[in-house]
Each structure stands twice: as C-alpha cells, then as structure tokens.
Ligand SMILES: O=C(O)CCC(=O)C(=O)O
C-alpha cells in the first residue's frame with residue numbers, strides 16, 4: 001500500500017489519560033512541571049514525555065530494528081538470548097510465556113546492552129548480528145546516551161522529592177558499573193498472522209524490571225516487510241491496569257511523544273512511593289490490528305551489584321512510607337542482576353515446569369483480576 005497512512009487510533013476503546021511532561025521544562029527545573037512529573041510518578045508511574053529531541057535517534061533505531069528483523073531467522077537465532085536468564089540478544093517469537101498457563105508470546109525483539117553499545121568494538125556481555133554492529137556507534141550509542149540523559153534528569157527530580165542525599169539514585173545507576181540497561185526494538189505481527197500462535201497477548205501482563213523505561217511506538221504497514229516504509233503514524237497496543245481498576249485501558253499513542261514508566265527497582269528503592277505499574281501489550285485496537293506494530297524501548301536498570309531494597313536509612317520519607325505499608329516486602333535480598341535474571345529465565349517457555357515457573361518470573365506486580 002505505497003503512500004497509504006495507517007488508520008487512526010479509534011475513539012471507541014477505553015483509554016487511560018496520562019500527564020504530558022515537557023522534558024525541556026524538567027531540565028530547566030520548572031517547579032510546576034517538576035510537581036506534575038512527581039504526581040505522575042507517584043500515582044500511576046506512567047507519563048508522556050514531549051520535547052525530548054530524540055526523533056533522529058528514534059528513527060535510526062527503528063531502521064536498525066527493521067534491518068535486523070530482515071535477516072534470515074537462522075542468522076538472528078545465532079544471537080538468541082538463551083535460557084539462562086540473559087536478556088541481551090535476539091528473542092524469537094514464542095520463546096516466552098505470557099501467562100500462568102504457558103500461552104506463548106507473539107513478538108520478536110532485539111535487545112542491545114548499554115554496556116556493549118558504549119564499549120564497542122570491545123565486547124562486554126555478548127556479540128550481536130551484523131546489522132547491530134554496523135549501527136552500534138552511529139545509532140545505538142547515541143540512543144543509549146539520550147536515554148541515559150533523560151533518565152538522569154528524571155532521577156534528579158525523584159532524588160530531591162524522596163529526600164535522599166544528593167546523587168543517591170545516580171550512584172545506584174553508576175555508569176562505571178555494568179548493568180542490565182538495554183535498548184529493545186519489538187516487532188509484533190498483524191492479527192491474522194498472530195492467530196497462528198493462538199495468542200491475544202503480544203507481551204503478557206508485567207511490571208518492568210529496572211528503574212525507568214522510555215517507549216516509542218510506531219506502526220508499519222503490514223504489506224511492507226522492510227524498513228524503508230516506516231510511517232510516522234503510531235499504533236496502539238500498550239495497555240495499563242491502573243491502580244484500583246479491574247479493567248485494562250489502552251494508552252493512546254501521541255505522535256512525537258514517548259511513554260515513560262517506572263520499573264520495580266525504583267519502586268523498591270523508594271519504599272513503594274514511586275509506582276511500578278502493571279502493563280501489557282495486546283493487538284492494536286480496531287483496524288489498526290491489521291498492521292505490523294513496532295516499538296522501541298530504553299530500559300535503565302541499576303548497577304548489577306546493587307541490592308533491591310527500600311532506602312530507609314537514607315531518607316525519613318522512605319522510612320515512613322515503608323512503615324505505612326507493612327503488607328509489602330521491600331527487602332528482596334536480591335541484587336539487580338539476580339532479580340533481572342530470575343525474571344527473564346522464568347519467562348522462557350523452555351524452562352517452564354508449570355504455573356510455578358510463571359509465578360517465579362513475577363516482580364512487584366499486584367495480582368491482576370483481568371489478565
Ligand atoms: O511495546 C510496548 O508498547 C511496550 C513494551 C513493554 O512493555 C516492554 O518491553 O517491557
């Protein structure tokens with residue numbers, strides 16, 4: 001369908017509104033905007049981010065993703081994540097369970113480690129397909145730097161609001177220490193193809209593992225297989241189960257806006273003040289489902305050795321919050337690396353023994369009444 005545009009996001013599906021945060025105002029320390037970011041972070045833990053000036057980096061990353069997915073499956077499989085709890089690399093369609101019964105996922109993605117991208121050509125964690133290598137320095141590293149820049153501006157706000165000594169969150173995400181931070185480009189097939197794998201969910205209900213997540217979603221016309229046809233329309237599919245709700249709502253994609261959300265690590269460090277909300281990815285709504293969906297994510301995760309626990313000794317605000325939530329365990333006894341590996345490993349279908357494997361893959365999710 002050359003020259004055609006994607007159908008708009010429909011008006012007749014349930015959506016959940018999010019605050020739109022202006023990155024330029026956050027960097028400038030605008031008090032009102034900082035307060036709005038804090039409101040978003042402590043209520044649902046999701047917000048739109050505008051004025052992030054990452055359009056070029058985002059567009060290049062989608063090209064990298066499309067070039068990688070255009071490689072023969074056999075080539076991509078040489079770089080598969082494997083079953084040992086490693087996230088970096090390629091994940092094939094159907095490698096993960098999306099629920100306790102073992103339903104298979106229907107997306108594939110390529111994850112590139114922040115450490116590998118910044119150290120290239122030195123290999124820190126693993127090697128990648130040729131399409132990743134050729135774009136490591138001119139596409140992936142700039143996107144990683146942008147993701148880290150946004151993260152650190154947001155961390156400054158959280159650090160102050162949480163009453164933590166200056167630089168505390170920064171140190172937990174020390175650039176010198178290796179971490180699970182990574183970029184991810186996800187491709188989900190149109191609905192007709194998806195039926196083959198009998199799955200409604202593209203990515204099952206989950207919270208994110210790390211600290212902060214930035215997400216950009218594009219749609220691509222399903223009649224084009226390759227990257228030259230990226231259309232700058234967006235497809236829905238991301239859904240949240242807002243606190244206190246028992247039905248899922250779509251997040252309406254807004255052109256030029258990223259969606260940011262808080263992961264388990266920040267929720268734990270902050271004694272639950274920062275919200276790591278449950279979300280999932282399903283088929284785009286209405287006729288949008290007929291199109292291939294592409295999304296791009298940057299995950300910031302703490303340094304591998306950092307223990308995931310509430311920072312009660314460093315902030316009386318966090319100490320008070322923990323006292324008020326006796327039902328929640330903020331002492332995981334787990335390092336960021338262990339937490340991350342456990343979640344990845346127990347999602348892998350080849351490691352599944354029964355519903356207990358799914359249970360072992362869970363993070364800080366509240367139990368969804370609708371899955
Ligand atoms: O594709 C999306 O919109 C979200 C992806 C996501 O939640 C994830 O990869 O953790």
Ligand SMILES: [Fe+2]
Pocket residue numbers: 206207208279
């Ligand atoms: Fe996620």
